[in-house]
Amino acid sequence: MDRLGEWLFFYLVFPGATFAVALGLAMSWLDRKVTALVQWRTGPAPGQPFWDVVKLLGKEVVVPEQSWAAGFLALPFVGFAAATLAGTLTWHAALGLPGGALGDLVLVLYLLAVPSLALILGAAASGSPLGAVGSSRDMKLVLGYELPLVIALLVAVFQRRTVDGQVMAAATSSLEGLVRFQDAAGAVLYRPSGVLALLVAVVCCHAKLGFVPFDQAEADTEIAEGALIEYSGPPLALLKLTQAVQLATLPVLLVTVFWGGVETTPVGLAAFAAKVLLVLVTFVLVKNTNPRVRIDQALRFFWGPVTGIAVVALVLARMGW
Amino acid sequence: MASTSLFGRALRRSPWVFHLGTSGCNNCDIEIADCLTPRFDVERFGVRLVGSPRHADVLLISGPVSIACRKPLQEAWLEMPRPRAALMVGVCACSMGGYRDAYSVAGPADKVIREVDPDARFVYVPGCPPKPETIIAGLIKLLGEL
Numbered sequence: 001m002d003r004l005g006e007w008l009f010f011y012l013v014f015p016g017a018t019f020a021v022a023l024g025l026a027m028s029w030l031d032r033k034v035t036a037l038v039q040w041r042t043g044p045a046p047g048q049p050f051w052d053v054v055k056l057l058g059k060e061v062v063v064p065e066q067s068w069a070a071g072f073l074a075l076p077f078v079g080f081a082a083a084t085l086a087g088t089l090t091w092h093a094a095l096g097l098p099g100g101a102l103g104d105l106v107l108v109l110y111l112l113a114v115p116s117l118a119l120i121l122g123a124a125a126s127g128s129p130l131g132a133v134g135s136s137r138d139m140k141l142v143l144g145y146e147l148p149l150v151i152a153l154l155v156a157v158f159q160r161r162t163v164d165g166q167v168m169a170a171a172t173s174s175l176e177g178l179v180r181f182q183d184a185a186g187a188v189l190y191r192p193s194g195v196l197a198l199l200v201a202v203v204c205c206h207a208k209l210g211f212v213p214f215d216q217a218e219a220d221t222e223i224a225e226g227a228l229i230e231y232s233g234p235p236l237a238l239l240k241l242t243q244a245v246q247l248a249t250l251p252v253l254l255v256t257v258f259w260g261g262v263e264t265t266p267v268g269l270a271a272f273a274a275k276v277l278l279v280l281v282t283f284v285l286v287k288n289t290n291p292r293v294r295i296d297q298a299l300r301f302f303w304g305p306v307t308g309i310a311v312v313a314l315v316l317a318r319m320g321w
Numbered sequence: 322m323a324s325t326s327l328f329g330r331a332l333r334r335s336p337w338v339f340h341l342g343t344s345g346c347n348n349c350d351i352e353i354a355d356c357l358t359p360r361f362d363v364e365r366f367g368v369r370l371v372g373s374p375r376h377a378d379v380l381l382i383s384g385p386v387s388i389a390c391r392k393p394l395q396e397a398w399l400e401m402p403r404p405r406a407a408l409m410v411g412v413c414a415c416s417m418g419g420y421r422d423a424y425s426v427a428g429p430a431d432k433v434i435r436e437v438d439p440d441a442r443f444v445y446v447p448g449c450p451p452k453p454e455t456i457i458a459g460l461i462k463l464l465g466e467l
Contacts, residue, residue, distance in 0.1 A: 032364070041362040048367050051334040055378070058328030060402035062375060225372040232375040232402040 006098075015091030017084045024244025025049040027280060031247070034284045049244065056237035064230050066127035075125065076231070076238035079118030083242045086111035087249040093175030094256040094272070095264070104174040105153055108253065112208065115242050116142050119227050126230035134226020137216040137295045141207055144302035145214075149204035151310035155197035156188045156257045159317040167320070179261035187260045192321045196313035198258045200306055202282060205250040207298070209243070211287040216295045251279035332378065332404065333464045335367040339377035341397055343430060345384020349411035349450040353383065356453045363457060374400040379463060382430045385413040385420040391427040395437045406442045407434060408463050410456055415445040442466050 010016055028049045036043025063069045089103045089111070116138060123135035156178055160169045163185050170181035178188075188194040207214035218226050231239060255275045262272040293301070342350055356363045357370065371377050374397045386394055398407070407430070412418035414430045427433055434441045444466060446459035 036362070036364060040359040042359075042365050043362070044364050044367055048335065051331045051367060052337075054327060054331035055335045058331065059378075059404070062400070062402050225376065228376070229373045230375055236376060 010092060010097070011085065011088050015095065015097070016088040020084055020087040020091070020245045020248045021241055024241070024246070024248035025053065027247045028244050030277075030280065031284050031287075034281060035288055038285070038288045049240075053237045053240060056240065057234050059233035061233040061235065062230075064127055067230065068125040068127070071125035072122055072230070073235055075118040075122035076235045076242065079115035079122075080238050080242045080245070082111045082114030082118070083245040083249065086114075087245050087252075089175065090249050090253045090256060093179060094252055094261050096176070096179065096261055104172075105157070105178070105257070106173050108175065109150065109153070112246070112249070112253075113142065113146065115246060116208070118242075119239065122231075122235075123227035123229075128230045130223045130226060131229045133223050134216075134218060134229065138210075138227055140295055140299055141214060141216060144299045145204040145207040145306075148200050148302055148306045148310040149208075151307065151314055152197040152200040152204065153257060155193055155310075155313045155317045158314065159188055159191060159193060160320045161185045161191075162320060175256060178257055182260040187258065189258045191317070193313045193316035194258055196309055196316070198254065200310045200313065201254055201258070202279065203306055204302070205254060206283055206286060207302070208250060209246060209283065211283060213286075213290040213293045214298055215292055216298060247280070251276045251283070254279055329467075332467050335369075336378045336460070336464060336467070337369050337371045337376055338379045338381050338408075338460075339371055339374045339397070339401070340381045340383070341374075341394060343382055343384045343390040343394055343414070344387040345411065345413055349383035349413075352450040352453055353381065353410060353456060356456055361453045361457060363460070366460075368460065374398075375402065377401050378405060378467065379460070380405065380407040381410060382407060382414045383410045385417045385423075385426045386428060386430050386433045387425050388427045391433050394430065394433055398434050398441065399437060404467055406444070406463055406466055407431070408456075408459055409443055409445045410451060410459070412447045412449050415447050418449060 012018065026046075029044065029046055032048065033043045061073070063072060086108050089108050120135045120138050120142070123131040123138070157170055157173055160167055162168070168181070168185050170178050172178065172181070182188060189198055210218055216226075218228055223229075228236065228239060255272065259275050262268055340350075340353060355361060356368075374380065378401075380398060380401060382394070398405070409415045409430055413420060417423075417426060417429050420426050431441070431443050434443075444459050444463040446456055448455055451459075
């Protein structure tokens with residue numbers, strides 16, 4: 001019973017729903033603020049994403065006549081719940097919280113795919129032609145980035161090191177295990193294979209977040225926000241919150257897997273925050289300096305050079321580089 | 322009457338705008354785009370241009386409503402979730418300006434919207450085209466209406 005209470009606390013308060021939403025909204029403010037600064041504007045006030053969500057929660061829900069209403073309304077909840085769980089597992093491992101390992105990398109990967117899946121199905125359920133276009137584009141994008149992302153994360157699992165004449169490898173998919181291995185042998189990133197893998201993973205997570213140049217699913221200028229087109233009010237707020245939680249999860253996942261966990265000292269926490277912010281600002285700057293590519297170009301990009309680099313990184317990792 | 326509830330405050334801090342050109346001459350559209358530039362930057366007030374009427378709180382209309390645009394305008398209005406309001410930018414949207422009595426127009430936008438929603442609320446921003454400052458002033462006035 002105590003254990004259940006502990007897990008519920010992790011999931012609902014810290015580092016789950018409450019914390020992830022607050023942090024995600026702060027990060028999405030940072031995203032908009034940096035975007036504004038890049039464009040030489042002032043940008044929104046710090047509370048902006050919060051007010052956006054409160055407003056959406058209070059608005060009317062319009063369910064389109066031709067939609068499958070149950071799926072249309074339920075799927076944003078599914079996506080949000082899965083993203084929050086992924087965030088909980090990631091933060092739990094990164095901070096080394098008590099209660100033992102809750103889940104491993106494979107589980108987190110599956111959970112992170114659920115929000116995209118929920119959006120694909122939700123958009124298809126809306127019955128809107130533009131929603132269907134957005135949905136099919138998102139599906140292609142998921143097919144594109146999941147493969148290189150998995151290979152890149154495998155680099156952290158299989159990377160071999162020689163420490164004091166002994167060959168070491170994490171050889172575990174548990175996030176806690178990866179953190180411990182990096183504590184003992186140094187961060188995955190500090191090897192050539194780690195650098196390549198992180199590069200690939202950053203590009204894939206960029207697409208996962210739906211940022212330009214990989215925002216084909218939500219291209220507001222050509223298909224009117226595509227997958228999101230028919231959503232209004234609270235379901236739209238949930239989709240925005242899902243995005244915020246993903247924004248609070250993916251940079252942390254990358255830093256944890258490739259750059260080690262958090263030391264719970266002031267310096268360690270500051271270093272961790274700096275690493276996460278570095279990844280986040282990289283996302284934002286790439287987003288602001290690139291045009292949207294066509295979906296076939298995106299797919300060719302992910303299955304060509306990105307997967308190629310990921311495979312090279314994996315081979316290097318096994319060779320001990 | 323402006324609401325003081327949390328939702329009312331949130332609504333006034335984050336008005337999302339859907340821009341609908343109802344066969345205008347593009348001059349107002351250029352001034353509307355100006356509002357998003359570094360000099361005016363309406364994102365400071367939480368204003369965002371959105372791509373779908375479903376996400377919008379404010380319908381921004383520019384141009385006289387032509388007969389061909391009458392139905393799309395009414396549909397866009399009905400697609401918006403409540404509470405909603407419309408901002409008429411330019412003298413054409415307000416009262417048809419030089420297109421008054423022309424053969425191809427269906428009427429000023431407020432009349433066209435009132436055909437499907439008699440309770441619709443509007444704020445008028447006249448000018449040919451109105452300055453960005455005027456558009457922002459109209460938007461602020463509209464937020465009081467929401």
